[in-house]
Amino acid sequence: MAVRVIIDRRRCIGAGTCIVLAPSAFQWRKGDFLKPELVDATTVDEDTLREVVAACPTQAIVLEEVIEAMQAGAGG
């Protein structure tokens, strides 16, 4: 089962937890102030992504399970 990371920038308050916990997967979004963007979710373990979700104070990050058939098209 693959997962897709969804960031809701409207809910994000810029705590930066995701970026510290998985710096190779998330980075500060260029041109935006204290908002993350996804860089490459495949550089870290899926379990680390789950930790990032649990640790986001406003639940602004969601993992969506991608069913097998769609995996090929799933970006991160």
Next chain:
Amino acid sequence: MAEGAKIQGTFTILFTDLEGSTDLRIRIGDAAANEIITLHDDLVRSRLEIAGAVETKSLGDGFMALFKSANHAIQTAVSIQRAIEEHNQANPEKTLSVRMGLNSGDVTQSAGDAHGTAVHAASRVADKAQGGQILVSKVVQDLAGTLADTRIVDRGLFWLKGFPDRWRLFEVLWRDKADVERVTREARAVSAAAFAPNAARAQGAVVGRARELEVLTQQLMATPSTGLRAVVLEGEAGIGKTRMLEAAAERASEQEEPFWVLEVSADEELRGPFLLFRSLLTSSQMSTVAREAMVMEQLDRAQEAISGRGPRTEGFSPQEQMLRTFDEVAATVLALTRERSLLLMLDDLQWADDDSIQLIRYLVRTVGSAPVFLLISLRPYSDSATGGASKLIADLDRMRVTQVLRLQRLTLRQSGELLENLLGGPADESTVASLHSRSEGVPFFLEELARAYREAEALQLLDGTWTMTKLSGPAIPTSIQTLVERRLAQLNPECRSRLADAGVLGRRFRLSDLARVLAQVDGGSEQSGWQVGEELKNAIDLGLIVADRPGSGFDFSFSHDQIRASLLAALPRQRKRDIHSAIADYLTAEGGTESLSMLAHHALEAGDQALAVSSGLRAAEAAMTMSAPEEAVRLIDTTLPAASDPENRIQMLRIKDDALAVLDRSAERMANLAEMTALTAAVSSPALDAEVRLRRAAAARANEDFELAAELAQAVRTSAEASGEKALELSACLELGQAITRTPIGEAYSPLVEVDLARAEEAFQRALSCAREIGARSEEADALRELAVIEAGRAKLAAMGLHDDGTSKLEILMEAPQLYSKTKDLAEQAFRIYDELGDQQGAMSALIAMAYAHVADPTAQGMAGRIEHVRALHHSRKGEVTESQSAIDDARGLYSIHTFARLNLQPGLALERGREAFEAARAIGDRWLESLAAGGTAMTCLLVGGGNECAAWLDRAATAAMAVASTSMARRLEMWRGAHAASQDDVDEMTRHYRRAAELAGQRSPGERGEALANLAFEHARIAVLNDDESLLDSASEAAQETLDLAGGMRGQLPWEALTHAALALVAEAKGDEATAADEARKSLDIDGETHLLYFVPILWVAARNLIASGQPEAASLSAQIIGGLSYLSMSMTDPELREKWFATPVVHEVAEIVGFDPATSLAADDDEPYLSEEELSMLRELASGSVAGRSPDSPEVGVLLAKLGVETANEAIQYAIKTGVTWR
């Protein structure tokens, strides 16, 4: 094996052996054997890794592992056995059996192998064990000491091969007594089910379904320990699904710890909002169960919520109201399962209403860990219109808790068994073959055939065997229908006609209803129910109808749907319409909203279009009030074709639009609204036109077509401006603002950067003036709140500008109060209005906007405090909607605050929330989170030099991780252990753990691998510099090089890359290469570490040594920056003791010394705040975490608190808490 680590000393040796592995390949073939062996390897290896065995070696079909402690080794062995048992219960078709032996003694290692008599003996001890057994030698038993929840018993003296004396061996009883009893009992139950001579009778005559019954029983028995399980019985009509359900119910009540059993069937004819769940919750079976389980109060709440009678919470959106309804039902299920496991059976799910199916999907997601066994029966290819049942099954499948059993037709042998059971004796071969082929193996058909032949005396008992006589008998029926017809032909004409009338009422019916309907249709006085019952006696005798389940509220049900279908097919059309009409009259007279759906159905069938439309409309409105939007859509879809009046059609489409909005089906909304637009043109009403445009704008927004949404809203605004309609202009401006900000009102904490803030502001400003002109308070607050968020966006842009101009982040933070002053002001205004209006949701959203303004405000001490408020508000809000989830949310909330505090160097808060998160995770049984919280707390202890406490927390983390047993959890443990060893300057241990963490991350997770190697490089370099140990420099450089190679392939600002440069700076420093050291220190600082405080401290330490102490050009400015940073941190560390400990840690101490920062003189106390007692603080904390309405401001304690704070209301007190952050201190 850890590279470079050499093993020598006294250890406890554990041998595991997969029982029967040698002949596995012969017995089950290569592929199946490989699968079992891999399963075994994964299960055992992951636990050994997590347990932190010093050495682990695979032996093909087992493992050898070395432990430093005998106690730890036994506990690991026990945990492995328990994991295997759990696996076996969940996967009865792939069971494993592992034996284990333990011995302690000296071990030496050469050529990668462990040697010594002790090792040899351990292997022999394992040989003596049976599968599932753990045997230990006397020395292990002596060393083990006390063990939690396990007992060790003497098993006597044994000869071990190759040893001259006999050894006393002990067995570790790892299943407690209850466990042992349970296993024995389960084994007995399975064999009884399979072999009992009267099994068929006991199973309600389920014949020929041994395999399916076994699966059902296994899943049922696994439920109490594994949580939610589901079995879907799929099969055509007459295949025996309902009988399987009955058998399951019987099994569930036969369990030693019996289940609650609840059953409900969906009906093709009956309709209504949440009909399936309303039937379930109001059944007498449910009230009996609820009474016994003492959850009547919760059941009442669920019943009220689902029938729309419950108190509606002010400020809940329709979606939230729907979720709340779902949650009341989920809470009821959870409450029931606290007492016992629950078997919930849903028969004929294909006919269930879609709202109920949505509710089941919610239930499945929410009660996943509760012992619920969901048994669903379903006809294939007959899903509801929206495909709800298929989605539900897909959900269950994704969660891997379901098994679909496709009930096949009977084989010849099974047909023979069924016939024998039906006839009470065996039938001869040709009879079985003949009846089997005629029935095509469909059990219902076979039963009917056997009955028909028996009644016609075409089946006779000859010498104890049933034989078909070819001499006489009726012509052979060729289909079920003919068979059913033949049975119906035996009815007397009066009875047949009564039975057909009853069929119009539904598959199940009440005699009193039938009597009433007949009186109206046929005239004359109304008979009593029992008189009508007399007329149906003939049908009862022939088994065409049977008494319905007690407590169902119905008297009879048709014994098979086919019987009812045949009767209805023969009923004259007019008669049918008359009956429907009579039912409609009856329902109209009865009144009540719950039967409106049925009224609409019967009115339609009776051809009464006017009644169908009016009742359909009312029913749809009622369904919306009951949070059943799917039912509303269905009602509109079925009754809309009967509506000819445009007013009615518009009202119907309006309701459908509302329903689709709740269901978030924006594409369908657009289609529905297109129809509405067409109708609008016909009636030419400007008001309606504006309404439809605004609805389309909202739908377009939901569909993410923001341009169209803005265009539509703007058009309405312009015409409203022209005609001077303020209310309409207000609605249009609010819609326009939301289209521009791309966010619904109250949902954003800060705007998206791509939003045109000026345009959005203009729209909301106009909305604000319109709202003030016409006194629309709620909308005024909405506009103010959104304007506050826009101002927050402005403040952020200003901050970005300062950043681009080179202003440091610290200085920007100092500017924040000015930057955010407008946001605060507007949000406060909005809050006051929401508060006045009693709109909690609005008040919360305004508070969050306000809190956001404080996030960047360092003068109020402690960003984490703000985060905590946002989280608390967010959760109290969510908790109101979905109470059943709130324990889970609470645990995660605590963990998120812990993490934020830890990463931002707030050890006091991190420790407190870490402990709380650990306890909360334990309470809900989330071992994963438990382990994370314990590990995070352990790392926090290290921040303030608490090595011993760190070790204790690591043990807790490892215990919880055992239950999770994943490679990633093993890697985390290694990282934590590495950090702990590094803090003790234990080079060997630290190296071993970080290396293992890197190995476990492997190539698949380069991010985690880099992090492990960077830590290794840094710690080697640090110890090399501090201890003058040159031998570590090479390994530091090597690890650093590999880390940089990994970082080269990744984007993002990698704090561990910065740490690597810091390591290289230290290596250069040790070698006396000042220029390289300075250069690497600069590289390390260049990687923006300001948001990575945790890493930033060691980086600053290296910079202080190699740039400031060595007098590099940037020394002065860097020094000033570091002093600023240290002041900020010392301000935000509010616990003086922890602050002192942090400043006393060697690295921090040295940094402060180099830059000349004295923490003791820089700690200014904040005198502005009133002194609050512990009780008052906790009261304020309670208020701030959401019990806004729950506490009476009149109570004296609250009064004192408010007076101290100088405020008047509880909500103002919360505002105070938000502003000052006192609550978490």
